[in-house]
Every structure is written in C-alpha cells, then in structure tokens.
Amino acid sequence: MKKLFLVIVVAYSVQIKAQQKTDSVLAHVTVTGLSYEAKSVMPISYSSVSRSRIQSLDYTAEPSSVLQTLPGISYSTDNGTLFGYSYFRLRGVDQSRINISLNGLPLNEPEDAGVYFSNLPGILSNSSSLQLQRGLGLSKNGSPAFAGSLDFETFAQQTNYTTIGIGAGSFNSGNIYAEHANEKGNDQFYYKLLGIKTDGYKYHSDNTSGTAMFQWQHKMKSYQLQYLLLAGSNKNGLGWLGVSDSAIKADPRSNGNSALEKGNFSQIVQQLHLTKTITPNSSIHAGIFYNYTDGEYGFDLYNFLGFGSNGQYLKYKTKSSYGGALIDYNYRSTHFSFTTGMYGSFYRKYHDGINEPTGTTAYNNYGNKNEFSPFAKLIYHVNKFYFFTDLQYRSAAFSYHGDATLPTFKWNFINPLAGIGYQINKHWYFYISSGNIQREPGRNDIFEGNDNLQKDANGNAVYANLAAENNFSTDAGLRYQDNKLSFALSAYRMQIEHAIDLNGQIGPTGVPLHSNVAEALRKGIETEIHYQLNKEFLLSESFAWASHHIIQADINSVPVLTPTVISFTELQYQKNNFTIIAQAKYQAKSYIDFANNYSMPSYTMFNLLMKYDYRKFFFTAKWMNITNQTIYANGQLNVWGKPIYQVNAATNFFAGIGIKF
Template structure:
C-alpha cells in the first residue's frame, strides 16, 4: 500500500509541473479556498477552546519545543529533559499527560498509535510553519486518532494563499543554541502555489551532555480550481540527542545545577509525514473533503541500566530500536447553510511497529512487532434558533492491538461510543454563554499493557503477563462565557471531569525508562480557566491565562491528589507596542504539586519572569528574549525513585536568545 501512495504523490507533483505550463493566471480570491479542517471549533461551538494565531506564534518562536508556547495558555504545564527549550520536552493538560491529548496536523494524527505519544522533537521548528494552533480542553469535538481524553492540540499547515514572500533567519542563544532557517512561499500563481521551509537547530543543552542536533523540512503545494482543491504536505525531520531523561537528586543539584544523571546515552530518530488533501465543492451548500496520509519513523535510543539503578557506569549499554509505518485515510461530507451545518465522516488507519532490543556485548536480545488498527465514524450537527445555537456530535471508534514475538498474545479490541451535546446563547452584543456535556473512552497504551517492558513477559506456562487492559472513561462538563468588546476579550469557563478506571502516572519508571501507570477507582478534576486580553490604551495591553484546579483521586477508602497537578497556574503578560517596537514582560506562577500518590513529596511553587523586545526596520526584524530574569532555581517535574530519593528536573537559569530575520 505504501508504494502505491508514494507513486500517487509523484504523479500529483508531476501534474503540477506540467499544468503550470498551460494554466492561465487567475485572481486567487475567485477560486475555491484551501481545504478546511472540519474538526476545529468556532465562536459558537459550546466547547472550551483557544486559538493561537500565526502572528503570535511567529513573534514568540525561536525554534523551541511547542510545549513552551502551549504552557502560556490555561491548565498546561511543561518541562524539558535538558533544562532548556530545545530537545525533548513534555506537557500536561489539566494535570493529564500528553499521551491522553489528541494531536493532529490538518486532521492527520501525530500521536504514535502504540504509545499514544506525539514527539514534536522529531519535527524541529514545526511552529515556524504552522498557520494556527487550536487548543481544545476537555473532550471537545470528534477528532481522528487517539482519544481527546484531556483535550486536543490541532496544528494547521501553512496558508498557501498568503502573499508571495521569502524569509531567512538566524538565531543564537545561551548554551550555544543556534537556529537557521529559510522560508519560501510563492503565493497562488496560475492556480498553483508552493511553500517550503528548511531549518537547522543545535544546542548544547543546559545540562551536561544533553545536546540536540536536528533538521527539518516542510513542503506544501497545491492546485486551486473553481470547484476543487488539491494540497500536498510533506514534513520530515531528523534529530540526534544526548539523553537527559533521568531526574537528579536535590543534593547533586545543590552542588551543580547542570548535573545530568544519564551517562553515555544517545538517540537517533528520523520521521516523515506525507498527506494528500482534496476538497470538492459538490454543490452550493455541500462539499466533500478527503485525505490520505502516511507516516514513517525509524530510530533508536541507548539505555544505561547502571545509571538508572544509581550504580557506577560500566561498558554495559542497552539499545532499543524502532521502525514504524502508519497509513491512513479520512473523508468528511459537509452540508452548510446559514443556520444549519451537518458533517459526517470516516477515518481509518493501519499501523505496525518493529521493536528490537540489544546490548553492546551480548548483541540482539529480542525482536517483536506491534500491530494496531483503528476505524471511526462520526456525525455532528449544529443549528441556530433565534439566539440559541445547538450542537450534537457522536463518534464510534474501534481499535485493536496485536503482538507477534516470543510470547503468545491474544489480540485486544476496544469499542467506544463517544457522544457530545451542547448549547450556546448570545444574550447580548459580544457576549455568549455555553454549556456542553461529552463522554469519551480511551484504550491503554502498549506500555500500560506490558507494564513498562518493551518485550512481553510470560509466566511459567508461557502465558502473556498483562498489566492493564481495561479502558478508561471520562464524562466532561464545560460551562463557559465568551465576551468581546472594544478593549476586552474574555474567555472564562468552569469544568468538571468525572473519570472511571483512570490510568494515571504512579511517579516511577519501568525497566526501559518509560513512565509506569496505575488504574484508580474514581477520580475527578474540576476548576476555573481564564483567558483575557485587555487593551489599556493604544500602546499597552494585558494578557492573562490562568487556571485554578481542584483535583482528587479515590482508591478504596483513601482520597488524595494526583501527581504533577498544580492547583494554581497564572500567566500574566504586559505588552507595549509603539510603531514597529514591541516590548513584552511576562510572569508565570506555578503552584506546588505532589510527586507521589502518598502526597508526601512535592515540587515547590515558583515565579518565573521572562521578557522580549522586537523591532521591525523595513525588511528586517530584530528580536531579543531574556528568560528567567531573576535566575530562579526551580523544578517543574520530578518523581520519587525506588529507593525513596526525590528526583527533580531542574530548568535553565537566566538565559537569552537573539534573532534576526530578513524578508523579501
């Protein structure tokens, strides 16, 4: 199947080159718009969401991992392995880890189906090519791929209809961090458009021996006709990291903040994604949108068992090697009228991932293959009656997992019916109240099923030892208010998420370095989230993104707080704008949070101050970023090790980043 898809892509590219010789020039405003992803929310949708537009993304983008930008929005925390903003970083939404967050690019799932994680580090500088990010907190609307259990992150590819432009840039910052990139966008000419970005990123990392060396390319091209649009996206990246995923004891951090508990460990990964989109305007009020996509991943990482156990390092070094293929398709039919919209769609994919384990002196230890397939269908409807907007959405999702290796394994299958309903009411100019109720289920990851082992364990009867196989469920209530006036934009919401059989992090790591999980009997998460932008006058504006959470887990007679879930998060930014000058000063307060289920070990609260200055001069743009101005020593992630030692992930002290861009 893969070779036929690649052949189709080649034929499509060839047709663009041939037709370019024949097509006549056309005003881009008279042709069909680009393919619009139908899973995103709009101002009337009764779900909690927040858009980050391209202008804001590009103003703050320095090649950092997207989790740093996401953490400026309500209820999101993040941390990085190396302590700085390049290399591996992770985020949590409403205290829930990112394997439970649906992440897509133009509707294409970015989560790896087996472990359900999405690795932005494999696509370095991806934010530089994103036209918008939409964050939906809570179950939200139906999506392709893994469950939107905590929420979803939707990325949107470059807008080919933008004006023709070429931009080159180079950045330099602390820890020998460098980014160089070039972007070319042709705009639409003769019904065709072409976009390409290439980036190189390097950083020594804040911790010792935690460097990141990565490259990526994003290519997008399209054909725009009167009743149909074709668009092809190709995204490819590769990275080489020195690893720093182990926490460090506070006693060692006090001696040297840059201490890295990992020794002699590296990884190497290459990942590529190709998507072919088509939109056909069937009639005045209906359209059919379809996509076929393919993702390829290959790579490996080292594992030093001795340093993991706190023992002196030896020549022993394990290696885990992966290669995966994901091929999928989705199609949506949409009927849209003035006060009525109906969309129904189907999505399916097939996935396989080869796992190999070896040791430097012993050679190959095992080889196995994971197989995971899924298919889903959904239908959603929204319509208006006077000032009321009603919304209904239902999805059926089927997924299966199988394993071939040295142990017999019975395939697992899961069936989910995910309904959502909601209503919004415009009760005055610029003011809207909404409520929604949604439910979704999520299957366990391979790591959950295998208890943190990369090769399946067996008992004395050669029967597979399975740890977690039951799915988890959540019922999500969202009550919100949106208000917009000349000087103030306000989004405020209350949420209540009621979980059953929730799979939560227990705070420890398994034998291959992956985080271990437990099922808990009952749990709930509730809180208030605020996003507000207030213009004080023509020059000054205040931007606030905050959340106040109350979250509890019940296990038999015990009630306790989940790990890594701060009750209070506040992001406050003051921005001054005058002509071509922008100055921003931001403060982040992150409350303390527990690292263990016993609620005895905690990460302390902290305040972080960051600043930016940007100035545009004709075709040049200059930027200076200074982060952690007060040189705060802070941790935003940690765990209690098997020997009872508290381990932390220290983040960078005062650091800077300067950038220059030239556009023509």
C-alpha cells in the same frame, strides 16, 4: 530515504508543470473539512493562536514556548531548554491523553499515543495557526481527546516571499532557517529548511536536529488539492532521568542519564487533502496520511539502578508505519449545520533490543494496531440558541507478535457529546456541554514499562490487564468580545472511572508509567483575557485553578504533576516597528507520587521578548528566567522509590536576525 526522494521528485515535477501557467492571485486556502475546529458558537472551551502571535513568541522552539501562555498548561523539558524533547500537560493530564493533530489528521502514534515534537523540530514555526480545545471538545481522529486536543494548521501561509534567518543563544544554542512561498497560476508552493543545535542546559544533553517542509495547494472553481511533506530528524544526548534534590542544589545542570545514552530519530509525515464543492451549501472532503518513523536510543541499566555506568547498555531500535484516511461530508444552511464522516487507520511498529557494545540481539517483536471510527456532528440555530451534538463510534484492536503469546486486545467505544449555547447579546455568549469519552490503555502500561513482553516461570506472558478509562465531563462557560476586550471564563468537571493516571514511576524505556485507579475527579476554573489598554499596550492573562482528586482504596490524594494554580500574565508594548513583551508565570507546587509524600515547589518565572523591524530586516531577542530561579518542572520516583527531579534552564538568552523579501 527512497520514499522521501520519490515524493520530492514528484513535488518538483508538479511545480514545473504549474509554472507553465499564467500567473494569478491565489485566494487564501484552508482545509474545508474542518470538522475538528471549534467555532465561537460551539459549546467548547478553546483557545486559538494566530500566525502573527506564533511569530511574536516562537524562535523555532518546541510548542510549549507558546502553549504555556494558554490556560491550564504546564510543561517540562528533558535537557532544560526548549530545543529538544519537551512535554506539556493540560489540566494536569499528560500529553499522551491529549489528541494532537496536524491539519486534522493524527500525530499521536497509536501504541502509546505519544507525540515527540523533537522528531519534527520547528513544527510550531511551520504552522499558520493552532487551536487548543480543553475538555472533550469535538470528536477527533486517532487518539481520544481525553483531556483536550491540539491541532496545528499549516495551509494558510502567506505567498510570494522569502525569509532567511539565523539565531544564537545560551548553552551554544543556535538555529538557521530559510523559507520561500510563491504562486503560479492556480498553484501555491511553500518550502522551508531549518537546522537547530544546542548543548542543552544539562550536561551531555545536546540536540542537533533539522526539518524540511514542502506544501503544494491547487485550487479550481469547485475543488482544491493540498499536499504536505514534512520530514525531520534529531540526534540527542538523553536527559529524561531526574536527579536527587541534593544533586540539583550542588549543580542544577546534573543529568541523571549517562553519557552513553543517546538518541537518533527521524520522521516523515505526508498528507493529501481533496475538497470538492457539491452545491453552494455542501461539500465533501477526503484526507489521507502516512507517517513513518525510524530511530534508536540507548538505555544504561546500571546507571538507571544507581550503580554508575559500566560501559554496557541496551539499544532500543524502533521503526513504524502509520497510515489512514478521513472522509467527511459537510452541509450548511441558514439554521442548520451537519457533518458526517468516517476515519480508519493501520499501524505497525517494530521493536528491537541490541546489547551494546557487543551488538548482539536481545529480542525483537512488533505490534499492529488498527482503528475505525464513524462520526456525526450537528448544530441547529434558532433565535439566540445554538443546539449542538456530536457522536462518535470508535473501534480499535492491538495485537502483539514476539516470544511471548498475548491475546489480541479489542475495544469498542461510543463517545457522545451534547451542548447548548445562548447568544445573550452581541458581546456575550453562554454555553454548557456534557459528554462521555473512553480511552484504552497503551502498550507501555500493559507491558508494565517493558519494551519486550516478559514471561513468568511457566512461560506465560506477564502483563497488566488494565481497564479502559471512562470520562464523564461537563464544561460551562462565558465568552465576551468587543473592540478592546476578549474574555473567556469556563468551569469544568471530569469524573473518570478506571482512570489511567501517572503513578510517578518511570519504566526502563524512559516512558512514564500509568496505573488504573478506581476514580479520579478533576474540576476547575479557567479564564483567558486580552485587553487593549490603549493603542500601544495589550494586557493578557490566562489563569487556571484546579481541585483534582484520586480515590483509590479509601485513599484520597491529588493526582501526580497537577498544580492547583497556574497563572500566565503578559504585557505587550507595540509602536511603529518595535515590540516588547514582558511575561510572568506562576505555578503552584505539585506532587510527584500517588501517596503525595513528595512534591515540587512552586515557582515564579519572568521573561522578556523584543522584536524590531527595519525595512526588510528583523531583529529578535529573548531573555528567559530573568531572575535565575531554579525551576522544578518534572519529578519522578526512581527504581528505589526515592524522589528525583528535572529542572528547566537558569537565566538564558537567545537572539536572532533575519531578512524577508
């Protein structure tokens, strides 16, 4: 908290100094070094979501509320609602294998590449835009973009306004927030406070969380400075453990976790960006970041084993520091665009186990992970052709310090991508790209799900020496754009050696487990359509078809949690100050275990969203799961190899009112 207090004092003093200057209009500023953002002429499959689109769908909920509208996205939540822990998958791949960043700087924690949005509640509502790249995409900083990447942008906020809002809904859910943006001279400031509360759909799966955000942007003739402080906290009744199908049928609000299992986490993210224009065609960008986390959660072993709770549990405590820097040089000319740079980071995370209720220490350990990656990207434009190449070298090392000795793991990867695009005419664009990316295993999988490294009878460390996975990927697609129609179609093929895939099991830390498989083949088709039927009606459709297989010891099976079809349809009506959006989602069945013995059924879900603006006031209402379907969203095998499931909430409502002035 001392660190947070210091940066708030500094931010306040910066604003006081800025207010002494003459007022002027500050031009819209974004981070110039967007070496990670896909453009329309790049051979990349991607979807971009604007701030207005985010505002029409979001209600300070988890990012899945908007991500589910994009091709190939499935999601699940721990407590059944979109307030609290939620997770998304892209092309059937879990989010630990997806690069997630904020303004181009990493959010995935390096040990296991996890991102817990509940630590930063409302991160979506804080964003000015987001971009999801499917497939390898552009080289990224931090965790490899194995199945894709997701970036949140925050620096393109509007100026000179204040918004105050409050909302309430099912399961005693509610939110309250206030934001303010203003300009003073060459400086722009943005503040936001947000609080969220819900009891959760499941029993004892409540969430109480909040976030504070401060941004400062300073622009001069040849340079710009941008600073971000984002601090969040959450308290949760845990709900990551599924229950049997019979328990769901008896009471779908059943929670596999015991009431003793609670979590309490906080996170602080700080970023500073400097962009300097060197010539009209060139610029240099530098960004530094520091992420700090601190928290704890309970694990009830007797409940996990199915014996019921006996009042004793293990408290996992963690604390981490993650910092790094990015520098890149950008050059553009009529036919040529070039970016080169380097990224480096350090990371340390402490792990402690405390026996409760006695409070005695069971163990403590910590790990370090450092990374370095130079990169270069080139686009050459001649006639109607766009030639693209992207090359990254990535070096990472992990060391462990505890009561067992573990050798230091070191990885060195070269990740190339090349592609070509062709502008058929002013409406049609064709592209194809192919590349290779490698990714190391995470700490949780190396430790076989244990938080403290286990030892055998001779005192030697017991761990899984997993191979790094290697993804050879090809994407090809068509894009069409005119005044009424936006259309994108892509096909992909991912051939993965030594794939580190979900195996359907879950470890005692609550984190899903992965295993090496000899080969995984993922291929499919994705499409995204937006068609303006007339002045009032907009029809949107995202569709994904997948044919995925795991080949291991002559066994051919479908990967875990990988539905064959995901479809999301939306019809929007907008006239004057009134907007209504009808949504329909279909998701095919998916398997929850390697052997494909157990599956989750398909489902169709309908939602209705409404918004009305009256002068300075706005009113919103959302009705989710209108037909009250039992939606199986996640599945696992328990410690005895039996299937257990998690379901999303039954029909539910959320309404809000706000004022903007």
